[in-house]
Amino acid sequence: MTEPRIWTAALIVIGDEILSGRTPDKNISQIALWLNVQGIRLKEVRVVPDDQAAIVEAVNALRARNDYLFTTGGIGPTHDDITVDAIAAALGVGVVVHPQARAALEQYYATRGGLNDQRLRMARVPEGADLIENRLSGAPGIRIGNIFLMAGVPYIAGEMLEALNGALDGGRPLLSETVGCWVPESEVANLLADTEKAHEGCQIGSYPFFREGRVGANFVVRSTEPAILHACIDDLARRLKARGFDVVLGEI
Amino acid sequence: MTEPRIWTAALIVIGDEILSGRTPDKNISQIALWLNVQGIRLKEVRVVPDDQAAIVEAVNALRARNDYLFTTGGIGPTHDDITVDAIAAALGVGVVVHPQARAALEQYYATRGGLNDQRLRMARVPEGADLIENRLSGAPGIRIGNIFLMAGVPYIAGEMLEALNGALDGGRPLLSETVGCWVPESEVANLLADTEKAHEGCQIGSYPFFREGRVGANFVVRSTEPAILHACIDDLARRLKARGFDVVLGEI
Helix, strand or coil, X not given: CCCCCCEEEEEEEECHHHHCCCCCCCHHHHHHHHHHHCCEEEEEEEEECCCHHHHHHHHHHHHHHCCEEEEECCCCCCCCCCHHHHHHHHHCCCEEECHHHHHHHHHHHCCCCCCCHHHHHHHEEECCCEEECCCCCCCCEEXXXXXXXXXXXXXXXXXXXXXXXXXXXXXXXXXXXXXXXXXXXXXXXXXHHHHHHHCCCCEEEXXXXXXXXXXXXXXXXXXXXXXXXXXXXXXXXXXXXXXXXXXEEECC | CCCCCCEEEEEEEECHHHHCXXXXXXXXXXXXXXHHHCCEEEEEEEEECCCHHHHHHHHHHHHHHCCEEEEECCCCCCCCXXXXXXXXXXXXXXXXXXXXXXXXXXXXXXXXXXXXXXXXXXXXXXXXXXXXXXXXXXXXXXXXXXXXXXXXXXXXXXXXXXXXXXXXXXXXXXXXXXXXXXXXXXXXXXXXXXXXHHCCCCEEEEEEEEXXXXXXXXXXXXXXXXXXXXXXXXXXXXXXXHCCCCEEEECC
8 A cells, every 4th residue: 555645844933922822822723624635744843932033943944844834924014923024934935915905905995994005014025925914804815826824813814724625635644543541641551552553553641530439531642544443443442351450431 | 329230040841742822922021021020131031843953953053142042842752852962962971870860760650660771861951060959750850051941831841940049140030010901903103102102121012812802902001210210100191191081000
């Protein structure tokens, strides 16, 4: 069997508010889950400050070695929104006002005080870019080459993801199933490793927790092959039961 | 005035569960806030999979250019816990069982089924490492050089941070104050930029929101200098009021 091609993406989260701890990030998991539905695997994430050199370094490192690169943050109208300029600098292209973005902003602000110079900043794109629709706030996302610039505000980023649904080439999604078990993971570490070895094409992750005074763990099996996945999860549940542990199909 | 030295840290979040979207990360903001209290600035974060080459690359890139490097995840007893081996590989040192870690685990597991080979994995450290106390689960964190290996489970990572309180050299904390305002940020983008320019040593971040059918934004001023920070936030509030906007001291 030839290995199926794996499509990968990287994400750059741009913003001092994440690095200062002020704003807990919500885009990493949102984009990871969305990518997986598209058959694309999130391979790496970097969080960088509102600093052009830092953004450029991350963009150039990640865009070359992944099929897709997403960014969140820094595409608004204020002085700390420098993502468009940084991406243009990374690509060595200029920044232009996109006529469709200008039109969308004119329409959006027609009943909201009118388009001014500050708002027009949100129509600026790296030269050669296309727009990603945003029905919520008038300011579009931006696509240039394999780079996708999304809003930082999670619900607007989510809306932009929706506009991209099905638009990107991908491969087989990484499937996962979980068995939960009331056991300290350290009692079954060898069992987990042996089970993973017995099922090529599967990875098993162990995620321990402590709840209601009891120790347990969720064991997540991941594979792109449904048949292999099911065989592995069944085998894992069987082995855990054979050792006398309480097993729950699905997450505890 | 000479610029005060800024102490920096980087963070590597290790784990397939974050990149798959299964587990929303909570350690970035927790560690960012803790670092700031120590007078250390979180400069960059990378999220990498449970893959030794990826971890080694990130470790070697970040440990050299920051005062401190933190990692979360991958220090448990199971086969997917490869952080210790990856850090040792990055540093070119061996992996040894730390006698104090073994003793701590022996004590912890004395009433919990005893120490076995799988649990003993949690006593393995890169050669030359010291331990970071963990009163919650027996498995210590690890310090080697400027690298700090923390648990992935957020409340255990938090406990390890507590054990490090005040132990690291730092500089002046980055202070911040916020004014909230019921205004679309695009109406005051120039005002924000002008205010920032008028107060050297301050950065102003703009964080828009949409609530109860209204648009607003929190403007966060950051500086290491209390006097400069207060002058800037006062000036910003004054300018916003002069334009007729509702201003709230503190976050909306």
